[in-house]
Amino acid sequence: xxxxxxxAVLRVGHRAGRDDRLTTHVGLTARALGAxxxxxxxxxxxxxxxxxxxxxxxxxxxxFAVETVDSPNATIRNWEGPxxxxxxxxxxxxxxxxxxxxxHDDGPLLVVVGSGKVPFSVYEAxxxxxxxxxxxxxxxxxxxxxxxxxxxxRELDREWTDAKRxxxxxxxxxxVETPEE
Amino acid sequence: xxxxxxxAVLRVGHRAGRDDRLTTHVGLTARALGAxxxxxxxxxxxxxxxxxxxxxxxxxxxxFAVETVDSPNATIRNWEGPxxxxxxxxxxxxxxxxxxxxxHDDGPLLVVVGSGKVPFSVYEAxxxxxxxxxxxxxxxxxxxxxxxxxxxxRELDREWTDAKRxxxxxxxxxxVETPEE
Numbered sequence: 001x002x003x004x005x006x007x008a009v010l011r012v013g014h015r016a017g018r019d020d021r022l023t024t025h026v027g028l029t030a031r032a033l034g035a036x037x038x039x040x041x042x043x044x045x046x047x048x049x050x051x052x053x054x055x056x057x058x059x060x061x062x063x064f065a066v067e068t069v070d071s072p073n074a075t076i077r078n079w080e081g082p083x084x085x086x087x088x089x090x091x092x093x094x095x096x097x098x099x100x101x102x103x104h105d106d107g108p109l110l111v112v113v114g115s116g117k118v119p120f121s122v123y124e125a126x127x128x129x130x131x132x133x134x135x136x137x138x139x140x141x142x143x144x145x146x147x148x149x150x151x152x153x154r155e156l157d158r159e160w161t162d163a164k165r166x167x168x169x170x171x172x173x174x175x176v177e178t179p180e181e
Numbered sequence: 182x183x184x185x186x187x188x189a190v191l192r193v194g195h196r197a198g199r200d201d202r203l204t205t206h207v208g209l210t211a212r213a214l215g216a217x218x219x220x221x222x223x224x225x226x227x228x229x230x231x232x233x234x235x236x237x238x239x240x241x242x243x244x245f246a247v248e249t250v251d252s253p254n255a256t257i258r259n260w261e262g263p264x265x266x267x268x269x270x271x272x273x274x275x276x277x278x279x280x281x282x283x284x285h286d287d288g289p290l291l292v293v294v295g296s297g298k299v300p301f302s303v304y305e306a307x308x309x310x311x312x313x314x315x316x317x318x319x320x321x322x323x324x325x326x327x328x329x330x331x332x333x334x335r336e337l338d339r340e341w342t343d344a345k346r347x348x349x350x351x352x353x354x355x356x357v358e359t360p361e362e
Contacts, residue, residue, distance in 0.1 A: 025319035032318035138206035144322035
């Protein structure tokens with residue numbers, strides 16, 4: 001978020017076809033819940049997800065960046081700041097979140113989100129392997145809870161720049177504004 | 182969760198094929214993050230999701246119920262307790278969560294999670310339409326953040342009954358126990 005150290009989300013282990021919509025949801029969740037960038041592996045495999053997230057950013061505002069990387073392993077290895085890998089096998093988020101919030105104040109944070117099987121090298125390269133519960137559920141859900149706790153709810157009040165559409169919260173029904181340019 | 186009023190999650194608007202994995206993730210997220218039941222519409226359309234969630238409950242424990250309903254509208258209409266519909270057009274979760282937590286103390290809560298287009302009747306029947314941000318992202322992410330806030334983190338400490346497998350949180354690597362019967 002603006003005026004805070006960067007948070008980037010790296011999606012690993014995408015399986016073309018099978019994971020398309022979940023990979024899209026990872027990017028949209030990263031954007032909506034306060035991350036600054038999503039990094040997808042492989043130009044071709046992630047085209048659908050990339051286009052959807054860019055389209056949403058174009059309509060509903062930013063700043064939010066969508067990028068592709070050739071080698072997720074190299075991205076993790078060369079990251080200049082702490083790396084958190086979300087996995088059901090990791091330490092309990094409620095036990096480590098305070099520590100992670102503290103280091104994040106000093107520099108950019110990379111959050112790695114897998115699908116299917118994640119290579120053991122990712123577990124080893126991460127500074128924290130973190131479980132949002134130690135139950136099998138959803139990388140999208142884990143990312144959402146992690147970001148909400150990392151930012152302590154501040155992300156819900158984030159403001160958007162260059163939005164062509166803005167939803168006005170309603171008790172019933174839908175209201176969408178088109179801010180003037 | 183045990184010793185608390187019931188929380189059930191109703192998935193509406195599932196599109197066969199396209200939504201299969203997201204519908205599965207809705208059920209797994211409901212289970213992992215403290216809900217007691219997931220309700221899917223239509224026997225046939227939700228078979229994949231149902232089987233996966235039942236299989237996870239069988240292996241990793243419960244109690245957690247998976248059910249199908251013929252008419253989501255009837256389920257909402259006849260629900261004896263408050264109904265929350267998660268939608269990007271709704272009131273801000275940070276503004277209404279306290280109120281919802283208060284009413285939930287008294288009775289069962291139904292959380293409705295859509296996909297694609299949700300009929301206007303759902304907006305009207307809900308006691309609260311709630312936005313986890315007013316941005317387009319993911320029903321799985323919205324459900325996760327909503328449950329984590331509803332239960333105020335208690336769901337992360339929930340214990341499981343009849344689990345055949347139990348993951349032991351690890352800083353690096355994977356450890357799975359097989360509790361003795």
